[in-house]
Amino acid sequence: MRLFFFLLVAAILCINCKTKETFQFSLEETVNFLASDSLKGRATGTLEEQQAAAFLANQLKELGFAPKGVEETYLQTFTFMETRDPHKEVEFITAGEGTTTGTNVIGFYDKKAEKTIVLGAHYDHLGMGGQGSLHRGDPEIHNGADDNASGVATVLKIAEKLKDSLMSTNILVQFYSGEEMGLLGSNYYVKNPTLEMNEINFMINLDMVGRLREDKSLSISGVGTSSRWNQSLNVNNPGFKLILKESGIGPSDHTSFYLADIPVLHFFTGQHEDYHRPSDDSEKLNYEGMNEIADYIVAVCMDLDNSPKLTFKMTKNESEEVPRFKVGLGVVPDYLFDGKGMRIDGVSENKPAQKAGLQKGDVVVQLGDSLITDMMSYMRTLSTFEKGDATKAVVDRNGEKIEVDIEF
Template sequence: MVRILMFLSLIFLGLYSCKTEKTEKISLQEDIAILASDSLQGRETGTSEELLAADYLQKRMQGIGLLPKGNAGTYFQTFTFKPKNDPHSEVQFGTGDSTITGTNVIGYLDNEADKTVIIGAHYDHLGMGGEGSLYADGEAVHNGADDNASGVGVMLQLAEKLKDSLTGSNYLFIAFSGEEMGLLGSNYFSKNPTIDLKMANFMINMDMVGRLRNNKTLSISGTGTTPVWKQVLNATNPGFQLVLSESGMGPSDHTSFYLQNIPALHFFTGQHEDYHKPSDDADKLNYEGMQMIGNYILSIIAELDDAKKLAFRTTKNESEDVPRFKVALGVMPDYLFDGKGMRIDGITEGRPAAAAGLQKGDVVVQLGDSTVVDMMSYMRALSSFEEGNSTKVVVDRKGEKIEADITF
């Protein structure tokens, strides 16, 4: 294994050295191809393959000209934790037996400004599968091209564009470890920051930005965390169909900064059938879409470059309103759908929806006696059923209302 890792490291170093010697910029496609390669075996937190990815990111940051802002003059901030057995308990950071060490990679652009913009994306993924995987056929490399080599790639491109351009802020770039295990890297950094967080103006998080659809639908969460977000987002919008959510709480790393009273946004292009599966590969990404998102974020930062430090505002925690379920329909909802009902973006074989003949693209408009007008009403309706119950579901399929029997 050691020999293999040394060989892979030489490959990565060779690609990086050849590019830098020719003073060629490394492209978004090249960054993602490396991070999402089979050789890195899914970048699971604490593995030697994640460390290879961290080493690559360190060299990229160094090549861009970012200053090291990890621990002890390095680009790395390590954190050690004991995996939790109880899903409702908090992870315990610290040394000891049966611990795992994650590694945040942190670079800094110091413009000697009085405020700092934090730009982050997690680079870890699910390794060979295991907990969190939606793949049912055993171990396989989960490359995580969209989740989240896409966000890291866009972050590196932003670092290159911000270098020597917008100087009204300092910029801190963080590639987080441990996101898939519970936002561990961002949680640790927010409580053990390597900069003065009082200078933090706002945080931009990119998690799964690689599958922009043809209609250019882009989800942005956290729009309520400062009063100016919606105005700025609309003023700089180059043509996205925006789906905005005010809550600063969510299942990604922006949450850790929101909880430190820092305005934060999360950019997301939606889930898909390859989510948390080995098929989330680099050749399926929309690279033009990622470039468009990166330019949009750059415009947002530019719009605020000369502005005063943003005022923080707390938001409603929408996750507290989510009902608990005893059953599942076996579908992947389309979280970017803003029409009436709940649009199905994927069907799981062997589950109630598949048995009832529901299809991807169907819009659930009624479940049992409940009318479904949005995601929340769908979840409330679903929470009323128990295993063994039967009911009817009505879907809109290309304008036609279709009724089917469902057994949970």
């Protein structure tokens, strides 16, 4: 393990040798590096992930953040045995044959304050594909520009802006490994913190914030975890179309902190047809939108800088209400759609939706005998079908109602 640390620290020093005397942070440069083919998708435990960790440690150093990992470094490693059983929780163990070691990257800006905010984002991705990939075909590099180089770069931009703006709040920046394998890095940190957990005021998680749309739809989850969130988010909103969700539990790293009784927010610009595919590349990101999101979060953090520490509130676990499916339609739902029905944001090849002629932008308003009014009604209806069933669907396509035959 010590050899592992020395190699990563050496890599950081090597990067430092090449940096300019005056550091100028760039969203695009950070995304382009993390989402480059040379990092081969940043899979957890790979040499390429270690290279990404060294790069991020250097970014934090250049921004003036002190190491807050272990052994006076920016790094916190964790080792686990992989499991393919989705119902079995991963156990963190000592290194050995058949284990994988992930690396969290952590930096701290000390304002000598009594409370600290956590800015977090996962930086791992799917490597060459495998489990979790929606790609069909030969293995290809999954660069993960939106998922989640976008979140990492935006966290760094926020950290750059806040370090000289906050007066009464310390800043803890964390980049997690192992998120794609089950929120492993954030889970490990919460169980093995390098800062007292009772000092943390709140945690902000950015996961997939690189595809802000023209209507500026922005999903924010966790608003029910503190009574202050709604007020601060609305008062400081510069013009986003906010889609606010109460639950502090979701498929990203804020969940780990929520389960430790810490108020959380998760920012998300929506899923798309490049999600978990090799086509999630850096040139497709909306960098202006990422800057706008960064400025918004900075305003929220500054609004709460001199306020008392937030009081944590438990929320309903919305994931417990999600039905289990025996079949799938083969679409990527538009989770930011707030109209009637379920709008399709992408269609998978050789799946029921594509075979029925459904297209991106179609809004499913009826499935079988059930009217579809929102995402939950769609999921409940879909859960009633089994493989081999046939039904009809009605979609709204640019104002025209179209009926199609679906075979599961």
